[in-house]
Amino acid sequence: MDKTHLVDEITGHRRMRRNRKADWTRRLVQESRLTVDDLIWPIFIVPGAGIVDPIAAMPGVSRMSVDKAVEAVKEAADLGIPAIATFPDIEMELRDETGSNSLVANNLINQATAAFKKAVPNIGIITDVALDPFTSHGHDGILRDGIIVNDETVDQIVRAAVMQADAGADIIAPSEMMDGRIGAIRRALDASGHQDVGIMSYATKFSSGFYGPYREAINTSGLLKGDKNSYYISPANGTEAVRDAALDVEEGADMLMVKPGIAYLDICWRIKEAFGLPTFAYQVSGEYTQIKAAAMNGWIDGDRIMMETLLCFKRAGCDGILTYFAPEVAKKLAKA
Ligand code: PBG
Numbered sequence: 001m002d003k004t005h006l007v008d009e010i011t012g013h014r015r016m017r018r019n020r021k022a023d024w025t026r027r028l029v030q031e032s033r034l035t036v037d038d039l040i041w042p043i044f045i046v047p048g049a050g051i052v053d054p055i056a057a058m059p060g061v062s063r064m065s066v067d068k069a070v071e072a073v074k075e076a077a078d079l080g081i082p083a084i085a086t087f088p089d090i091e092m093e094l095r096d097e098t099g100s101n102s103l104v105a106n107n108l109i110n111q112a113t114a115a116f117k118k119a120v121p122n123i124g125i126i127t128d129v130a131l132d133p134f135t136s137h138g139h140d141g142i143l144r145d146g147i148i149v150n151d152e153t154v155d156q157i158v159r160a161a162v163m164q165a166d167a168g169a170d171i172i173a174p175s176e177m178m179d180g181r182i183g184a185i186r187r188a189l190d191a192s193g194h195q196d197v198g199i200m201s202y203a204t205k206f207s208s209g210f211y212g213p214y215r216e217a218i219n220t221s222g223l224l225k226g227d228k229n230s231y232y233i234s235p236a237n238g239t240e241a242v243r244d245a246a247l248d249v250e251e252g253a254d255m256l257m258v259k260p261g262i263a264y265l266d267i268c269w270r271i272k273e274a275f276g277l278p279t280f281a282y283q284v285s286g287e288y289t290q291i292k293a294a295a296m297n298g299w300i301d302g303d304r305i306m307m308e309t310l311l312c313f314k315r316a317g318c319d320g321i322l323t324y325f326a327p328e329v330a331k332k333l334a335k336a
Pocket of ligand 1: 128130132140175176210211213215283284285286
C-alpha cells in the first residue's frame with residue numbers, strides 16, 4: 001500500500017465489512033431467520049354468517065363470522081402457518097358484569113374452535129381466557145366495588161379454560177394477568193383429561209397504549225372504565241416482569257409470551273435467557289396499525305418494516321411471533 005489512510009491504524013486487520021461485502025457472504029453469516037413456522041395469526045370472530053367486516057383502525061384486518069373464518073384459517077394452514085389465536089367480538093346483549101357468557105359451552109369462541117378443528121385439523125388453535133370480550137365494563141376480570149377481584153376471576157377462567165379445551169383448543173393462553181392462574185388452569189386441565197392441552201402464558205403483559213385498535217376490534221373501547229394498571233405490568237418494570245414470568249414457569253406454563261412486542265425486546269431477551277422456554281412476542285394491534293398507517297401515507301416502506309420488525313423478534317430470542325401480518329408474511333416468504 002503506497003498511501004496510508006487515517007483509519008489504517010485503527011482498523012488494522014479488523015474489517016467488519018468483509019463479511020458484508022456480497023449477498024453470498026451476508027447469507028452465510030446471517031444469524032436469525034424468519035420462517036413461516038414462526039407465525040401465529042390472531043383473528044377476530046363475530047356472530048352470524050357470511051360476514052367479513054373490516055376494522056377501521058386495523059387496515060387489512062377484518063372481523064369474520066365463523067364460516068368465513070374457516071375459509072381464512074384453511075388458507076392460513078395451506079400457507080404453512082402453524083397456529084391461530086382467536087378473539088371473539090361478543091354481542092353487547094351477552095356482555096355482563098361477570099362475563100358470564102365465557103361459561104357458555106357453545107359460546108362464539110368455542111363454536112369457532114369446534115368449526116376450525118373439524119375443517120382444518122392440522123392448524124393449532126390458541127384461545128384466550130381473559131374476560132374482556134364478555135364483560136360489560138371491558139375489564140379482563142370480575143369487577144367488584146371498583147376492584148378486579150383476583151381469586152374469583154381465576155375460578156371463572158379456569159372453568160372457561162376447560163370448556164375451551166373441551167371444544168378443541170390446543171393451547172390455552174390466559175392474558176388477564178391474575179395471580180395463580182397458570183397453576184390453577186394446569187390442575188383443572190389435568191383433572192378433566194386435558195393433559196395434552198398446553199398453556200402459553202401471557203407472562204409479561206404490560207399496561208400499554210398499543211392495544212387501542214384491538215379494543216375497537218372487539219368493541220371494548222367504549223366500555224372500558226379506568227385502566228388495567230392494577231393487573232397488567234407497568235412499562236417501567238423489567239425485573240418485575242421477569243419475576244412474574246418465573247411464577248408462571250413454576251406453575252407449569254409450557255410457553256411464555258411478551259406483549260406488546262417491539263418496545264419490549266429487552267423483556268423477550270431476558271425471559272428467554274432466564275427460563276429457556278419457548279418464548280413468543282405479540283406484535284399487537286397498535287404496532288400493526290402504526291406500520292400500516294405510515295405505509296398507506298407513503299411515509300415508510302411497510303413491507304420492509306413488517307419483515308424487519310419480525311426478524312428483530314427472532315434476534316431478540318423469540319421462537320415465534322403473534323402477528324396480524326401472518327398471512328401477508330407467509331405469502332411473501334413463500335415467494336422468496
Ligand atoms: C385483553 C387483550 C388485549 C389484547 C388481546 N387480549 C389487551 C387489552 O385490550 O387490554 C390486545 C391485542 C392487540 O392489541 O393486538 N385480554
